[in-house]
Every structure is written in C-alpha cells, then in structure tokens.
Amino acid sequence: MLWSVLSAFALALCAPWLVRLRPAESGWILALLPAALSLYFFGQITSVALGVPVVESTPWVAQFGIYLSFYLDGLSLLFALLITGVGALIVVYAGSYLAGDAQLGRFYLYLISFMGAMLGLVLAGNLITLFIFWELTSISSYFLIGFRHREEASRAAALQALLVTAGGGLALMAAFVLIGIAGGSFELSVLLQQGDLLFAHPLYGAIVILVLLGCFTKSAQVPFHFWLPSAMQAPTPVSAYLHSVTMVKAGVYLLARLSPVLGGSALWQWSLLSAGALTMLLGAAMALGQTDLKRILAYTTVNALGTLVFLLGIGTETAIHAAIVFLLVHSLYKGALFLIAGIVDHETGTRDIRRLGGLVTRMPLIAALASLAALSMAGIPPLVGFIGKETIYHAVLEAPVAASFLIVLAVLANIFLVVAAAMMTIKPFFGTAASDLDAHGGHGVSAAIAAGPFLLAAAGLLVGLFPALVDARLLTPAAEAIFAQATIVKLALWHGINAPLVLSALTLAAGFVLYSRGAFLARAAQWGGRLAPWGPDRWYRASVSALLAGARAQTRVLQHGYLSLYIFVAFAVVILLGAIPFWLQGLPPLAVWTEQVQFFELIIALLILAAAAAAIRSPSRLGAIVSMGVIGYGIALIFIEFGAPDLAMTQFIIETITVILFVLVIYRLPSYVELSSRSSRIRDALVATAGGVLMTVFVLAALGAGTESRLIDFFAEETYPAARGRDIVNVILVDFRAMDTLGEIAVLGLAGAGVVALLRIRPGKSASRRKS
Amino acid sequence: MRQSLILATATRYLMPMLLLLSVFLFLRGHYLPGGGFIGGLVAAATFSLHAFAYGVKRTRQILRLHPRTYVGLGLLLALGSGLVSLTTGDPFLTGQWEALQFGALGDFDLGTPLLFDLGVYLVVIGATLAILLELEGG
Amino acid sequence: MEILLAIVIGGLFGSGIYLLLRRNPVKLVIGFALLSNAVNLLIFVCAGLTRGVPPLIPEPEIRPLAEIADPLPQALILTAIVISFAMLAFTLVLFRRTFETLGTSDLDELRTTDQ
Missing domain, CATH: 1.20.58 (Methane Monooxygenase Hydroxylase; Chain G, domain 1)
Structure with a gap:
C-alpha cells in the first residue's frame, strides 16, 4: 500500500x-x-x-x-x-x-x-x-x-x-x-x-473535543461550514x-474510524448528533437560497456531510448501515452533478439557474445524465438514492432517543433536497432560457468530459437496480469496521409498504409542492439572505483582521529596528538568566590556584587586559585594530604555554590575516566617531561589566566543579592504533570528528562565496533610488 | 596600490620558502603540529603577500583557478574521501588506510584522512583568498 | 593561574559586549572579534590547564608518555578560530557594502529593510 x-x-x-x-x-x-x-x-x-x-x-x-x-x-x-x-x-x-x-x-x-x-x-x-x-x-x-x-x-x-481546516488540524494533532x-x-x-481503556481515561473528554474540532472543520459542520x-x-x-x-x-x-475507540459515550454521540442534525438541516435550507449551480451543490454537500455525521451520532447498527450506503450514494450523484455543472458552465458561460434553460436540445445526453443524478438525489426509485433515503429513514425511526423529533428533521432536510434537485435540472435543462443566454457557443461535449458524469450516473442506476452488487462485498465490511461487530448490510429496492416508504412518498410530494411555489421560495430565500451577513463568515473575517492588527502592533513594539537595542536585550536577558542560579543557590565552590603564575604569563595577561581597554577607548580605528591584534597574539602565547601548539599556530596566522583584512577594508569604512549618548554608554558599560563578572565567576565555578575528561584516555589510546596519527588534535579533526570538520569547511566556503557575492553586487536600484 | 621594490624583491625569495613551509606544515599534520587548516592559512597568507607586492591580477594568474574553484575542489575531495568507506561497509567518513611500499625510500601509509585533510587545505586556501583577493582587488 | 585567566576572560567578554553595543559598525566588528577570542579562551581554560604537554604521541610509542593536555577542546577551538575569521570577514564586508550603498555609518539609521 x-x-x-x-x-x-x-x-x-x-x-x-x-x-x-x-x-x-x-x-x-x-x-x-x-x-x-x-x-x-x-x-x-x-x-x-x-x-x-x-x-x-x-x-x-x-x-x-x-x-x-x-x-x-x-x-x-x-x-x-x-x-x-x-x-x-x-x-x-x-x-x-x-x-x-x-x-x-x-x-x-x-x-x-x-x-x-x-x-x-x-x-x-x-x-x-x-x-x-x-x-x-x-x-x-x-x-x-x-x-x-x-x-x-x-x-x-x-x-x-x-x-x-489547518486550524482544525492543529486541534487534531493535539488530540492524536x-x-x-x-x-x-x-x-x-x-x-x-x-x-x-481510552473511555475510562481522564483525558477522554479533551481527546473527544479536539477530535471533533478537527473533523468538524474538515467536514464543514456548522458553524465551520462557511469555507466550503x-x-x-x-x-x-x-x-x-x-x-x-x-x-x-x-x-x-476519521469520526467513523475512531468510533470504535472513542464512540459510545454521551459526549461523543450527542455532539455528533446535534452538530450533524443542524448541519443537515441548515445545509439543505441554505441551498434553496442559491442561484449558482455550484453553490447549490456546495450547500447540499454540507447537508450530506451533516447527514453522515448525524447518522454516526445515532450510532445504532442501522444508522451505520445508512451512513455507509449514503456515503456511496452521495458520491455517485454529487460527483455526476458537479461535473455536469462544469459542462454547463463551459458550454454556456454561466451557472446561474435564473438564466439557464432549454439545454436539453443542445446536449441531450448530458440532460439525461443530469436527470438521472438529480432523481437519485431526490430519492426516486429505482435509483440508488432511493435506497439511501429509505435506509436513512429506517435508521432514524429506530433511533434510541428523540426518534420522533429527529425524523421530522430528516424529512424536512430531504424535502429541501428534492427542491434543490428540481431547481438544478428542471428549468436549466427543460425550461426556457433567458433571452441574453449565449444560444450557440460552446465547444461540444467531448468523450473525455462526458465519461465521468456518464459512469457515475450509470453506476447510480445500476446499483439501484442491483444493490446486491455492493452490499455484501463492499458495504458490509465497511460497516463492520465502524460498528466493530459482525453486521450484514442487506439492501433492496422494495421492502413492502412500511413507514420509510410512506415517508419517502411524503417527502417527494412535499418537495414538488414546494418547488412549484416559486414565489414563496424566493421570499424565503430573501429572508435567509438577510441573515447571511451575521453568519460565521463574519466572525471569521473579524478574527482574521484582529489577528493581523495584533501582529502588526506587536511587530511595531518588538521589531523596532535598532540593532544595538536588540543586542542589548539579548545580552541583558542572558546575563540575568545566567546570574539567577548563582543568586538563588549561592556560589558553588570556586577554583583555587593549581598552577603557579609565572612572571611572563602575568605580563601576557595584563597586556591582553590593557589591549582590551585600549580597543574600547582608542580614538582611532587603527589603534583599535592594533589592540585587537595584541589580544590575539596574547591568546596565542597562552595556547603555546598550555600545550596547544596547533592552536597557537592557527591563532598567529589568523590574527595576521585578520589585521590584513581590516587594513584592506578600513579606509572604506566610516570613521571612528562616538555616536552614543553618555547615558546609553553608561547603560551599556553596566551590562558589559555584569557580563564580564558573570563569565569570570562562571569559569571559576566550572573549574571548581572539576574537569575530569573521560575522552582524553580514549583519544590517547586509540589515536595511533585506530587512526595511525600522532598529533591527536589533527587526528580528531580529520578522522574522529571529520563530520564536524566537513560542516565547518562548508561554512568557510560559504562565507567566502558570501563575501565575493557582496562585493560583486554593484550598487543598483537601492542606491539610485536613494539619490533621486 | 603602488608597488614597493623592497616588498617585491623580498616576496620573490620568500614566496617559495613560505609555500614550501605551507606544504611541509600540511604534510606533517598527522604526526606533529600542523595540518590542513594551518598549512592552508600559511599558503593563503603567502598569496596575499604576493598580491600586495605584485597586484591582485598577477596573483590570480599564478593561482590559475579562481579561489572558489579551490573551495569546490576541496569540498568534493573531503566528501569523496568520506564516501570511500561506504564501499567497505563502514559508516561515512571512516578512515581507510593503504600501506604503500616505495622500496628504498621506505613505507608510507596513505589513508582517506589525508585526502580529507587535503580537502580542508584547499577549502581554507580558497575561502581565505576569495575574501582577501576580492578586497585587495577593490 | 586559573583565577588570572578567568579575569582575562571576564575582561574580554566585558569589552566585547560593550563594543558590540555601539552604533558604529567598526566597533561592532571589533567587539565581535574580542568576543570570539573570549569564547575560545573560555573553552580552553574550562577544559583544564596542563602546562607544556601537547597532545602528541612521540615516535615510536603508540600512546602518549605523560599526562597530556585535553585534545578535544583544542580541536573544537581550532575550527572555531577559522570559522570566526570567516564570519568576521563576512560581517566586515557587509558593513563596507552597507556604508558604500547607503552612505551612513550609524547603525541606528538602518532601521528598515526597504530603503
């Protein structure tokens, strides 16, 4: 798979x-x-x-x-x-x-x-x-x-x-x-x-609510239906x-998939039942207010999704059968109708049912297919939609709670569906067209474009006539997966005269009566249209713009654009966080003198400190650069003294090259004037001093805690036998930790490329715009 | 940049010695302080000295290839030396050694870490010179 | 010696931080250089000081004769030195270009990206 x-x-x-x-x-x-x-x-x-x-x-x-x-x-x-x-x-x-x-x-x-x-x-x-x-x-x-x-x-x-949907996805991730x-x-x-196990777990409630959020947003349940x-x-x-x-x-x-794991509780069943019922009814009702073929289809899809959730909410064996059957039924007729809407749009340039008409003469095959799909949608025998509606009615009548109330909702929603199906086919295909409708355009219906609606609509008819094609082999295993017990889906067109059949007849009759009262429908749609601006779409817009305004406001505060202030805040926070443990727990044992200071080492240390002071105080760029060089050479001497010849050599050469680098750039750089005010200098000096003191204490605390390295022995033992080298530092670089070195030379190469790129880009737009 | 006669003359004699030093430092890296980083830096410093003495144009001529080509070659070499160990089933970058006999000259161990170090050497030369020559060139 | 070096590290950190907070880009770059030196020294000192015994294996031995300095931090610092040079060069050139293009030497004037 x-x-x-x-x-x-x-x-x-x-x-x-x-x-x-x-x-x-x-x-x-x-x-x-x-x-x-x-x-x-x-x-x-x-x-x-x-x-x-x-x-x-x-x-x-x-x-x-x-x-x-x-x-x-x-x-x-x-x-x-x-x-x-x-x-x-x-x-x-x-x-x-x-x-x-x-x-x-x-x-x-x-x-x-x-x-x-x-x-x-x-x-x-x-x-x-x-x-x-x-x-x-x-x-x-x-x-x-x-x-x-x-x-x-x-x-x-x-x-x-x-x-x-991605917002719901976040909830779903938490749920998972x-x-x-x-x-x-x-x-x-x-x-x-x-x-x-999950059912008894204290997290059960949270899991269910998060799963529902994820599924309801994805499957367009009210109040998240507006995106569809x-x-x-x-x-x-x-x-x-x-x-x-x-x-x-x-x-x-996902709701069906998790039903055996999470289902069965009052929270689960009632949430699905109420959200599903509301979505089923509202979707169907709102479809009637639309004039665009695709929007009618969209709202009836909302209705279908609501129906599926509603059936899962009932959760009985027959309800799960009905959900599985309806899932198939809906895919067949809705897929066909959508594709036909596309064809109509393509051929006439409009999807407005008020303007469309008489298409049967222009595309008889499509008209026939549309009729088949719409009849299935309306639930008329012998199409599979009829079986779907029968099983739904059957399931709702057997619902363990509030069956009489729920059946009213289901019948009402299906009456609206009948009307919607009629709206989409009767006038556009068999009625009269608006006078301005392009009567002769179009590209003709190709085989490729007709294949989809044809197969889907034909399947609707075929399965309606011979439900045994799918019920035992395809639908039963699916129902068993949801129900988590053995169950058998058995479908038939004719069950004898029973309550679902009577309700079906009633639905059809009421639907056609309602459709024939066009004026009443239009008035109801107008009423609905007046409520629309108060729907969840409005809340969506309001929250998105509030979010953007909030983001703008906090960006203004945090992203002020002063580099030195960013660095200041970063250092101040780090120093504060570093100092808190010392503050709370007192100082750990600090290092004591283990190595005696030799005279020239003292000189080197003092030289470095003096150079650091000079780098700060020097009035000229050159002075600062020389001080920097002195510090670098001083550190190289420390490396020599404490057994690191490789480091010392590297440091010496790098320091030399750095000075060359500065000298090359220096006269193209701004002069060394003091820009900061006295107060900000004092503020920075305080932070810098705090940072310096903290680092000193940190070093002493680290040394005081002991620095036994277990790795020294490994390297001492393994370097010659395993890597055939004698300079352990170099062997670490090119063998033991070669992966690190590979990364580092890649960075080095990138920095070189970056410098070349920076210097090669000649002042372009930005400079000229500034001048003008 | 005006050329100084003293610098130019001194460079003429210093340059071969410095480059020799660079190669020497690089080659002995596995046994004594030195290696690709240090050797590469010495070579880069040498070439930038040459650029000071004779101008960037002539330095680029001596180098023949653009510094970024050295970076690319070095990275490829380092990467390739790591791939060798995959053929024997070891993890990436495991050192592989081959003992070479040169008769009277003695024996010499050739290993992928040396190739890796050569890669480092080339990248360091290339990157440092890319920066310095670009800046000296103006 | 440790205490003396700890003070040197503190001094380098302090001056590095101070220079990093300046509005002048050259000072910022020098602060950056001081700070990377400080960090290298910090790692070196924190690993423990061993006077004068480099981590080498003399011919014809197969392991070091005496107690050696810790080689691992040395390897880390060696690459860190080279990398911070590269970063320093990049920063320096970046500021040079900024100065050439925008003609300002005050970092506080570089507040927006789309000028």
Whole structure:
C-alpha cells in the first residue's frame, strides 16, 4: 500500500513534464495510474471481506512510536475505491475541461498529489502518519482552490479554507498526541483493540473535543461550514473531487474510524448528533437560497456531510448501515452533478439557474445524465438514492432517543433536497432560457468530459437496480469496521409498504409542492439572505483582521529596528538568566590556584587586559585594530604555554590575516566617531561589566566543579592504533570528528562565496533610488 | 596600490620558502603540529603577500583557478574521501588506510584522512583568498 | 593561574559586549572579534590547564608518555578560530557594502529593510 501512495506522488511530480510533452492526451495518460490503483483495490475486496484487515508497517521514527504503517479494512477500502475510481474520472475530465490552459501541468501536480495524500489518509494505520496526510490534503486543497491565483476571490477563499481546516488540524494533532499518551500507541491496529481503556481515561473528554474540532472543520459542520461554499472558486473538477466526494469526507472518515475507540459515550454521540442534525438541516435550507449551480451543490454537500455525521451520532447498527450506503450514494450523484455543472458552465458561460434553460436540445445526453443524478438525489426509485433515503429513514425511526423529533428533521432536510434537485435540472435543462443566454457557443461535449458524469450516473442506476452488487462485498465490511461487530448490510429496492416508504412518498410530494411555489421560495430565500451577513463568515473575517492588527502592533513594539537595542536585550536577558542560579543557590565552590603564575604569563595577561581597554577607548580605528591584534597574539602565547601548539599556530596566522583584512577594508569604512549618548554608554558599560563578572565567576565555578575528561584516555589510546596519527588534535579533526570538520569547511566556503557575492553586487536600484 | 621594490624583491625569495613551509606544515599534520587548516592559512597568507607586492591580477594568474574553484575542489575531495568507506561497509567518513611500499625510500601509509585533510587545505586556501583577493582587488 | 585567566576572560567578554553595543559598525566588528577570542579562551581554560604537554604521541610509542593536555577542546577551538575569521570577514564586508550603498555609518539609521 505504501507504493500505491508513493506512486501517486511520483506521478504528480512527472505530471507537468508529461503535460508539456503530450498536452492533448495527458488526461488519459495520467488517469492510467488511478485506474490501475482502483483495480488493485478492487482486487483486495475479496480478502478484506473476510474480515481481516491488511496491515503493513515500515519504521519511520520508531523511537517516538511513529511508523509508516498502513491499515486496509472495509472502511479504508471503500474510501480508497472512491478516491482512485472517481480520481481517474476527474483526471480525464480535467484534461478536457482545462484543455489549452497554460497551467494544466501545475493543476495536475496539485490534483494528483492531493490524490496521493487522500489515499494515504484513508490507508494510514498510524495516527501521526494519518495526521501528516491530513495536513497534506489541506495544503493541496489550498493550492487547488487558489488555482486561479490572479483572482482576489480565489486567493481569499483558498486562505479561508486553509485557515479553517489547518486550524482544525492543529486541534487534531493535539488530540492524536493525547490519544498516544492515553492509549500508549499511535497504531490504529493497537488502538482499535482497546476502546475501553481510552473511555475510562481522564483525558477522554479533551481527546473527544479536539477530535471533533478537527473533523468538524474538515467536514464543514456548522458553524465551520462557511469555507466550503467559498471553496467553489476552485475549478469545477476540484470542487467535484475534493469538495464533494473525497476531502470533505475525511472528517467523516476519521469520526467513523475512531468510533470504535472513542464512540459510545454521551459526549461523543450527542455532539455528533446535534452538530450533524443542524448541519443537515441548515445545509439543505441554505441551498434553496442559491442561484449558482455550484453553490447549490456546495450547500447540499454540507447537508450530506451533516447527514453522515448525524447518522454516526445515532450510532445504532442501522444508522451505520445508512451512513455507509449514503456515503456511496452521495458520491455517485454529487460527483455526476458537479461535473455536469462544469459542462454547463463551459458550454454556456454561466451557472446561474435564473438564466439557464432549454439545454436539453443542445446536449441531450448530458440532460439525461443530469436527470438521472438529480432523481437519485431526490430519492426516486429505482435509483440508488432511493435506497439511501429509505435506509436513512429506517435508521432514524429506530433511533434510541428523540426518534420522533429527529425524523421530522430528516424529512424536512430531504424535502429541501428534492427542491434543490428540481431547481438544478428542471428549468436549466427543460425550461426556457433567458433571452441574453449565449444560444450557440460552446465547444461540444467531448468523450473525455462526458465519461465521468456518464459512469457515475450509470453506476447510480445500476446499483439501484442491483444493490446486491455492493452490499455484501463492499458495504458490509465497511460497516463492520465502524460498528466493530459482525453486521450484514442487506439492501433492496422494495421492502413492502412500511413507514420509510410512506415517508419517502411524503417527502417527494412535499418537495414538488414546494418547488412549484416559486414565489414563496424566493421570499424565503430573501429572508435567509438577510441573515447571511451575521453568519460565521463574519466572525471569521473579524478574527482574521484582529489577528493581523495584533501582529502588526506587536511587530511595531518588538521589531523596532535598532540593532544595538536588540543586542542589548539579548545580552541583558542572558546575563540575568545566567546570574539567577548563582543568586538563588549561592556560589558553588570556586577554583583555587593549581598552577603557579609565572612572571611572563602575568605580563601576557595584563597586556591582553590593557589591549582590551585600549580597543574600547582608542580614538582611532587603527589603534583599535592594533589592540585587537595584541589580544590575539596574547591568546596565542597562552595556547603555546598550555600545550596547544596547533592552536597557537592557527591563532598567529589568523590574527595576521585578520589585521590584513581590516587594513584592506578600513579606509572604506566610516570613521571612528562616538555616536552614543553618555547615558546609553553608561547603560551599556553596566551590562558589559555584569557580563564580564558573570563569565569570570562562571569559569571559576566550572573549574571548581572539576574537569575530569573521560575522552582524553580514549583519544590517547586509540589515536595511533585506530587512526595511525600522532598529533591527536589533527587526528580528531580529520578522522574522529571529520563530520564536524566537513560542516565547518562548508561554512568557510560559504562565507567566502558570501563575501565575493557582496562585493560583486554593484550598487543598483537601492542606491539610485536613494539619490533621486 | 603602488608597488614597493623592497616588498617585491623580498616576496620573490620568500614566496617559495613560505609555500614550501605551507606544504611541509600540511604534510606533517598527522604526526606533529600542523595540518590542513594551518598549512592552508600559511599558503593563503603567502598569496596575499604576493598580491600586495605584485597586484591582485598577477596573483590570480599564478593561482590559475579562481579561489572558489579551490573551495569546490576541496569540498568534493573531503566528501569523496568520506564516501570511500561506504564501499567497505563502514559508516561515512571512516578512515581507510593503504600501506604503500616505495622500496628504498621506505613505507608510507596513505589513508582517506589525508585526502580529507587535503580537502580542508584547499577549502581554507580558497575561502581565505576569495575574501582577501576580492578586497585587495577593490 | 586559573583565577588570572578567568579575569582575562571576564575582561574580554566585558569589552566585547560593550563594543558590540555601539552604533558604529567598526566597533561592532571589533567587539565581535574580542568576543570570539573570549569564547575560545573560555573553552580552553574550562577544559583544564596542563602546562607544556601537547597532545602528541612521540615516535615510536603508540600512546602518549605523560599526562597530556585535553585534545578535544583544542580541536573544537581550532575550527572555531577559522570559522570566526570567516564570519568576521563576512560581517566586515557587509558593513563596507552597507556604508558604500547607503552612505551612513550609524547603525541606528538602518532601521528598515526597504530603503
């Protein structure tokens, strides 16, 4: 499974090159990999249906319990099939949709790396691995929403989606770390065996809230739903793939995945139930106020995500069946509808349902496909959407709490869905067009662009007619993974006349009545529109601008631009921190005289100190440089005296070269005038004195604590036998610690290159601008 | 910079000796104080003396290659000497030795640490001269 | 001797810090040089002083005969000397370019990046 994820990333990197090579066929070529992957996962159905998850693991950062492990059970498999199967269709579709776009290569790079990340997310068997893929999907979504980056609205929508989902990602990371602490492992295969352990853990509440934050932001639950309609700025293939079929379902996936570990408590079930119900209802209701095809689809996607969370919140066996069925159902019809919206937009230049009309004459095939998908969405037999709605009603009627209240919500939401489905198909395809609609433009519908909607809509019909194709082999293992017990999903079109059937009929009837009352709908939409400015989008904007203002304010205070003040603060803090232990615990035993001072050593020491004073007080640059040289030579003499000839030689030559260097530069440097005021000189002198005294005490304390080196013996013993050298210092440099030296000569080379670069850059723009 | 006759003459005689000293310091580094850093610095100081005496242009001619090429060669050599040990399955930069017999001249141990030190020597010469010559050149 | 050297280190640190806080770039660079010397000496002294026994193995022995000075800090300091020279050169040249380009010798006047 690792290679399936890696191959996607590898293909993503090749994509721009391939597009340049064969721009026309690139979509078909690139789609080969997702198609092959979906065949591979298709082949796994039989072994997964046996109920034993496939686990693969590669150590990554093993000391922190992080493994690149993969875990394939029914739930991951269903998602993997959706990702690769729909992915292949989308890649083909995009090749035609964006044909001729100069940025097609970049588009494929993002889209296919998203596919790899999403695949990694659903296959990950380790929470940290999962988290990394989770964040990768957020990032690739950011790039894809902002694909038309010259447009302000695209950039804003991309940033909004990123901030919301990555903010939730942060919460999720905290949740995963806490799960690791509480459960003792990041491995899903381990955690799934020990749900009770987490349930009783004191961190349980915190874990649940953080997980919910992560999943609700990703899966656009109210009040975090607002980023999803804005994300419709993305090119339509992206909206269909990321913001309908796959990425937004990542939150649902994770909730389902963790249900056996975290589910069952009142906190978990009630949170999912209430957030899901609210999202389900609000999403469907807000869809009715829209006139843009893609925004209608976006809000109904919000509704679908709410429905899935709502069903997981009910958490009974039938509810989980319903969630799994609806997951498939929704992907089929919503994917098709999104792609059709793209075709309509492409052919007519608008997605406004008030202007569109009569498209059936221009593209009869697409009209038929749109009708099929919309009928599925409305839940009309024999399409799979009907089965989906029946199972939902069935589950809600059996809900353990407040069933009668919840069924009202579910029916209401589905009535709105019927209306939305009607809005999107009846007038645009079969009604009359606005007079200014471009009646003859368009490029004709190519096979590449029709393939996606065709296969998705046809699958909706096929599965509706023959539900046995999927229920036992595909849906049952997925439901078992969530339910953590043996369970059997059995689907059928006809169950006899029962409560769900009656409710379905009622939903359809009410939906068509509501649709026919266009004036009433318009008035309701107007009302809703008036409330919209008070939605969470407003709070998002307010908090972003507050954050920016806060950042600006603190930058003004901290980044004042005075170099000497930065250095002053840094030193003052370090000196203070260094002095505190001495202050609190008193002075440790200090060093005593072990080596007697010889006369000329005293002279050297005094010379160094005098030179240091001279360097400060000297009125001329040359004086200061000479003082600096004296200090350097003095230190070299100390090195000689205490058994370091290598150091002494290096120091002597370096000091010489440094003086040469200064002499070369000196007359191009400013003169040596005193700039600081008297008060700042006194302030600096105080800090400098404190620093000097602290370092003296520090040296004495360090020496007083004893300096036994265990390494001397190692080097003394090993230098000749192991490294065949006699100068231990040099052997350390070129053999024992050669890696360090390699780094150091690299720095040396860089500094040389830096100097050359600095001197070669002639005064350009900045200087001339200053003069003018 | 005006050329001084005394400096130029002195440099003519000093230069070979200083370079010889540099190579000597470099070669004995494994057994006595010296090595790539020190040898390289002496050589760099020698060439900058030459630049003072005869001008940067002629120094660059003597060097033949741009100093940054020396840096690159040195880094490659150091890196390459570390890669040798990978062929015998040891970790990166483990010293590998080969005893060479020169008959009457005696035996000589050639090892990758010496190549590494040569790399250090070249980088030090290159980087220091890159800085100094660029500055002397104006 | 240790106490004397500790005072020398303190003196070098103090003057280095003081010069580093100046508004004149030349003083800053000299402060930088003093500070790196101070640090080198600090490492050297803190490792313990051994008078006059360099870490060498005389021919034909295979280990040092007497107690030697600690070679490890020496190796660290050796590279530190060369590196701080390189950094010093870079800083110096950077200030030279700044002076040439902007014509100011006061670090307090260099407050923004986009002039």
